[in-house]
Amino acid sequence: DSGVTQTPKHLITATGQRVTLRCSPRSGDLSVYWYQQSLDQGLQFLIQYYNGEERAKGNILERFSAQQFPDLHSELNLSSLELGDSALYFCASSVADSYEQYFGPGTRLTVT
Amino acid sequence: ELKVEQNPLFLSMQEGKNYTIYCNYSTTSDRLYWYRQDPGKSLESLFVLLSNGAVKQEGRLMASLDTKARLSTLHITAAVHDLSATYFCAVEETSGSRLTFGEGTQLTVNP
Numbered sequence: 758d759s760g761v762t763q764t765p766k767h768l769i770t771a772t773g774q775r776v777t778l779r780c781s782p783r784s785g786d787l788s789v790y791w792y793q794q795s796l797d798q799g800l801q802f803l804i805q806y807y808n809g810e811e812r813a814k815g816n817i818l819e820r821f822s823a824q825q826f827p828d829l830h831s832e833l834n835l836s837s838l839e840l841g842d843s844a845l846y847f848c849a850s851s852v853a854d855s856y857e858q859y860f861g862p863g864t865r866l867t868v869t
Numbered sequence: 870e871l872k873v874e875q876n877p878l879f880l881s882m883q884e885g886k887n888y889t890i891y892c893n894y895s896t897t898s899d900r901l902y903w904y905r906q907d908p909g910k911s912l913e914s915l916f917v918l919l920s921n922g923a924v925k926q927e928g929r930l931m932a933s934l935d936t937k938a939r940l941s942t943l944h945i946t947a948a949v950h951d952l953s954a955t956y957f958c959a960v961e962e963t964s965g966s967r968l969t970f971g972e973g974t975q976l977t978v979n980p
Contacts, residue, residue: 759911788966800957800970813965847911854966855900860912 760784761850761861769867775836778864782829782850788812789831790851790858791823795844806831807854838868871896873960875971882948883979890974892941892958900961901941902968903932905954912957948978
């Protein structure tokens, strides 16, 4: 157990819908990262937050957004969902930049 | 753009044999990570390699890093069935802490 929690574990929804994935980092970690794992694209970095501020952006679609709240938990919002958005979404956390990242159990999103 | 390539992508080996997985990356970095992933599960950290020449060992797995060659290896010694999993290397960009992952090596150890 890495200490990073993610909810829900599984999510099944229809095309065009909007969902919110939630992540709680390890106690004391200020950085949160979101990654997407799909058969087509492999494991891809989406976005990083550090202490509430956006730190880095990767291959994140405009339909996706994220935020980190004052209690340091983070949410990833996915809207206008398409079949291709079906994937495992991982959250990771670290104490700060350039420290080891610890991965949560992931949320499996299925878009039908 | 940082690119990370692993080979082989699929590896089927017999118990007791040795093998090496290779991870090449395209731009300068001093930090490389190896992760293990079981089907449908999360990523489990195996090794953190932070400098040129770093070598770390845990059980039957040994990882090394050559930053000049931009190459890391994960060596498996006397494989056992429990090592069957997908192994990823991930490189941390020097300009930040985002990780770029290789495609993964799916390892199957047969009795």
